[in-house]
Amino acid sequence: MAAIGINRETIRKAWSAVGVVRPVFRQHRWRLLAGFLALAGVNSLQLIIPRIIRQTVDNLQQGIATQAGLLHFALLVLLISLGIGVCRFGWRYLILGFSRILEVDLRNALFAHLLTLDRPYFQKKPPGELMALASNDLSAVQMACGMGLIAFSDALFMSMATLGFMAYIHPGLTLLTVLPMPLLAGLTSYLSARIHHRFKKVQEQFSRLTEFSRDTLSSIRLVKVYTQEQDRTERFNTLGQSYVRDNLRLALVQGTLFPVSGMVANVSMLLVLYFGGRLTIRGAITIGDFAAFISYLFMLTWPIMALGWVANLFQLGVTSLHRIKTVLDAAPKLIEPAAPLPLPAVSQGFALRHLTFGYAPSLPPALKDLSLTIGPGVLGVVGRTGSGKSTLCQLLARLYPVPEASLFLEEQDINRLPLAGVRSQIAYLPQEVLVFSDTVAANIAMGKPDASPAEIETAARAAAIHGEILAMPQGYQTRIGEKGATLSGGQRQRLALARTLLLNRPILILDDGLSAVDTQTEHAIIANLRPYLAQKICIIVSHRLQALADADRLVVLAEGRVVEDGTHVELLANGGLYATIHAHQGMQEGCQ
Ligand SMILES: Nc1ncnc2c1ncn2[C@@H]1O[C@H](COP(=O)(O)OP(=O)(O)OP(=O)(O)O)[C@@H](O)[C@H]1O
Ligand SMILES: [Mg+2]
Secondary structure: OHHHOOOHHHHHHHHHHHHHHHHHHHHOHHHHHHHHHHHHHHHHHHHHHHHHHHHHHHHHHHOOOOHHHHHHHHHHHHHHHHHHHHHHHHHHHHHHHHHHHHHHHHHHHHHHHHHHOOHHHHHHOOHHHHHHHHHHHHHHHHHHHHHHHHHHHHHHHHHHHHHHHHHHHOHHHHHHHOOOHHHHHHHHHHHHHHHHHHHHHHHHHHHHHHHHHHHHHHOHHHHHHOOOHHHHHHHHHHHHHHHHHHHHHHHHHHHHHHHHHHHHHHHHHHHHHHHHHHHHHHOOOOHHHHHHHHHHHHHHHHHHHHHHHHHHHHHHHHHHHHHHHHHHHOOOOOOOOOOOOOOOOOOOOEEEEEEEEOOOOOOOOOEEEEEEEEOOEEEEEEEOOOOOHHHHHHHHOOOOOOOOOOEEEOOEEHHHOOHHHHHOOEEEEOOOOOOOOOEHHHHHOOOOOOOOHHHHHHHHHHOOOHHHHHOOOOHHHOEOOHHHOOOOHHHHHHHHHHHHHHOOOOEEEEEOOOOOOOHHHHHHHHHHHHHHHHOOEEEEEOOOHHHHOOOOEEEEEEOOEEEEEEOHHHHHHHOOHHHHHHHHHHHHHHHO
């Protein structure tokens, strides 16, 4: 075992990681079997050649070789080479093809699983790390399961068979030849451990590099405005240099593995030449035996070296597979209840009872002991920045887990209701607008891909963006650049609003979704929506009190608590935080 640098912990890890790929192996077992048979075919045929050499040499030496006999042997070698060619094509096609299938299956499983995970997970795992996983780690697994597996079976079969044939010629000489192998075992074990460690460093550095470039390119406008091009280029350069340095360190150890294996093989050759030669002189073996022995030793060289290489490939493959497994094992924090209650029809809305929520145990809670009922009509939510408005919206939209018996929908604890069912009742417009590089129509219809053009248009009209869409070069079929680069901030927001309205669900949550349009337009849009909103349960967050002045009810949040609750008129009369913010905003409007 030490020969390929494996200890008990590695085996345990490898075994548990292999569980990920086991079903794929099982599914393609016949293909693999055929592939390995082809591989065994190549090896068996190869092993015959030294026997032919032995026969030829002995015939020549004994003077019984004839021209016809030599031609016969030559034709035999040709035929064997042909067979080797066909079998080699077979195993390459079958086994390497399998490793590609495995890679694709694993990539699909990874992608599908990532989509089941929730926001808390993606906050911990940056996209760069996940991208590295999907490229580097998957290809390391593919290499281990393709070439690694082939080389391993090849090495095992060839070394066993070659040793058998060698032992048949002369057991003592064979024993002598394998003497240097424990040395090779120790060295490979040591070097493999170093490779494992350095490969990890390279992977980490690569993920830092991708994350940095993704981050820079996605905030290119900011980089330009702050004239950070030079600085960013230098930082990228530094990261690149570290990546090269880590790679060179890895290459250094990887590079020693092969020369060391080769040297050990040459020591064996030296022993055969000397001791085998002496045996031949003494007549203990024939010259043909000696020639065949050397041929077998040449054949043994590759399996010995392959063991080192395979150890390397397997180490990398297992490391990567383990990393992939941790992602596949990650469970969303928000889980489907074991026995969900049937989803009630939404009419009364939400009730929050002493809800306390924090993003992480180490952070102070963002919402503290919040109690609130949210029924039909428009509820305006206001409050200073950081007061917990978005947190409230995200909890209602079921993006983060909430404690038991703190959030109720239709008087049912939300944790008992089916997750997708609850989400299907809610249309949520997040504070940070997301648009995709697709057509305007596809962006609006994202939540309802089968929406008719008429439905899309109605939603766009309600979001007051229809006119601007018509003015675009291809109207609703205009493609918008990545992240909506070709749209203005207000257009992006109204496009996202249209997408939300198109869903036409009983609960509507708009988290400051119109902050980039002017106050009058925001007010006009909300006023236009009133007939549509009257039937629904609506939560609208805005920084501008004027936009929410006609809301049925308003709550003011401060430091994660509800500090005021009432209508616009009542709150003004209260003379509290709402009245203060109102007076302040009134002055600003007056100044404009
Ligand atoms: N993903 C997060 N992880 C950790 N803390 C967060 C996260 N999102 C928000 N917070 C913190 O929670 C608190 C409430 O944030 P929240 O986004 O709900 O405020 P907000 O009222 O929506 O503010 P704004 O008006 O600026 O949008 C803040 O202290 C904020 O720093
Ligand atoms: Mg917010």
